[in-house]
Amino acid sequence: MSEAASTRTPLVRIPLLPSLAPLLHAWLPRQRWFAGKGRPVTGFSLVSATELLPVTGSGPGLLHLLVDVEQRPGGRATAPRDPADFADFGQDCYQLLLGVRETLPPPLAPALIGRPAHGPLAGRTVYEGLRDPRLAELLLERLRTPGTLGPLRFDRFEGASSVPGGLTARPLDAEQSNSSLVYGDAYILKVLRRVQPGPNPDLELPLALARAGCERVPVPVAWYESAAPRPYTLGVLQPFLRGSRDGWRLALDSLASGRPFTEEARALGRVTAEVHTALAAELPTVMLRRAQTEHLAAAMRRRLDEAAQAVPALLSYVPRLRTAFDALDALGREGRGGRAWRAQRVHGDLHLGQTLYADPAHPPAGHGTPEGTRHGPRRDGGWSVIDFEGEPARPLAERRRPQPPVRDIAGILRSFDYAARTHRPWNPAWAERCRAAYCAGYAEASGDDPRAEPELLRAYETDKAVYEVVYEARHRPDWLAVPMAAIDRLAARDRD
Incomplete structure (x- = not known):
């Protein structure tokens, strides 16, 4: 090493941001994972x-x-002290x-x-x-060896087999809110872009499921975090389930070919119940009693009112949609002496695109499986569940809050409806058969049929559809008719 190199001042000790700010100001808003589109960077x-x-x-x-x-947005002069604000x-x-x-x-x-x-x-x-394969491979090398580098900490799952070096990296272009790299078709690294202080569910929940022995979720092999000045989860490395197909594409193929999807839907219901049961066994659960149910219903009503202000097409439906939340509120206060529901950690953003299916005759290839567990899905194929981050736009504390399992169930039911609505001609009977089969499968594996709590299920379906309306109006106006059709159906129940 030359004398000049040995006395080099580390670049991170020299002010960087003033020179990078003009470049970032132009580049960041163009990235798909940038959450602040439509608002100026100040x-x-x-x-x-x-x-x-x-x-x-x-x-x-x-x-x-x-x-x-x-x-x-204007009007506030100083930044908050609490990162949660x-x-x-x-x-x-x-x-x-x-x-x-x-x-x-x-x-x-x-x-x-x-x-x-x-x-x-x-x-x-x-x-x-x-985007640089050489630099992406360097990131994998850091993950192969636990340790710290400045404020960054690299860690591995206890008992995980060693990660081989020299794997070629390629980016996945399908990511929206984050970035993913695939290494040699053996591993996938999710790099979290918009980060919030605290444990991220995309690491926290798969680790809990691995400890519980659940075989339906890929086990994190390695990850990296920021220890200071704020604790952030930054990236998670998992086996890449080569040979699996995502549930959304599988459902669309079923619709296009006219092939039934009820067996797959039933199996997915069983798998969802397996995941919920494992999470409830490994992490704390609570009971939502009168006060918590009133708070839940009030939050749903508030989101409905805010959505109607953002999307005027909702305004005429508001009175009838509110009855779903009022019915939930009434059950918590009066019905059957004040109903309580079990709440636990859930996926939080479950839909067909967050599932992978492997043909039982051709189970997916994978590497880096921790000893004593499988990387999922099971060796005989079937469904696995991925992407436990929850809805990225919601605060991390909210995403980590225990919730009734029906929230995930409502997400999948809405996803079946989405698939049927995007197909031409519209096939509502396909969606209804899938919804029924999914709920039946869930009941088989858990002992609890979500249809036995119609008020709770309707409230969560309505809340999800309202969220979808706002999302589509902002990001995909051509798709707005899909959730609006669900809004019309859910509002019509008030006239039954």
Whole structure:
């Protein structure tokens, strides 16, 4: 090592953000995982910076940054002290992995972020590091060996088999709210982009299910976190279930071919019950009594009112939709002496796209299975459940709160309806058969038929449909008719 190299000042000790801010201001809002679209970026502040690969010579180097992005709505002069209040303030923390080179090779041209005009990176090229196979492989190397690097901590599941090195990395382009890398068709690394302080359910729940011996969820092999100045879950490495197909695509294929989907739906109901049973055995459960039920119903009514203000097409339905939440409230206060429901940790955003199916005759390949467990799904094929992050737009504390299992059930029922509505011609009978089969399968495995609690199920289905209306109006206006059809159906129950 030369004397100049040995006395080099670490790049992270030199002010970086002033020179990067103009580039990020233009680049960040264009990313699919950026949550603040439609609101102007008003400022940046650096939470932490780590050189995963030092920026020296011609590169490449790899910088890990946690950056608070401010989108202040106006009127508030200072940032909150409690990170949990950042969402109301208009401030989110994002994880960035920036590659740095003197010049960018042609294959990496689409990854370009820009060239700082001043500062420690002046004259170099900054780009999306996860698009560079060499830098993506470096991230896997860090995950192979537990330890710390600055504020970052790398860890592995106890008993997990060793992760081989030298696996070629490729990004998955289907991700929306996060970024994923597949390594040699053996592992998949989810890199969380918009992060919030505290344990992320996408790591917390699969670890709990692994401890419970549940075989329906891929076991985390390794992960990395930020220990300071705020505790963030940043990335989770799991086996890549090569050969599996996602449930949404499978359902659409069934509709297109006219093939029944009831057996698959029934099996998925059983698997959902298996996951719920394992979570309830491993993590605390609570009872939602009168006060909690009133709070739950009030929150649903508030979301309905807010949605109607955002999407005027909902306004005429509000009085009839509110009856679903009023009925839930009444059961908590009076019906049968005041009904209580068990609440537990759940998936929180369960739909067909969060499931994978493997043909029993061709179970998926996978590697890195912890000793004594399977990486899921079972060796005879079948369903597995993935992506336990919950709805990313909701606060982390809310996503980690125990809830009735029917919330997940309502998500899958709505997903069957979505699939049927997107098919031409519309096939409502297909959706009804799938919904019935799914609930029957859930009852077989759990002993609890969700249809036996019609008020609870209707309230959660209505709440989910209202959420869908707002989402589609904002992001996919062409799809708005799909949840609006459910709104019309759910509102019509009030006239029955």
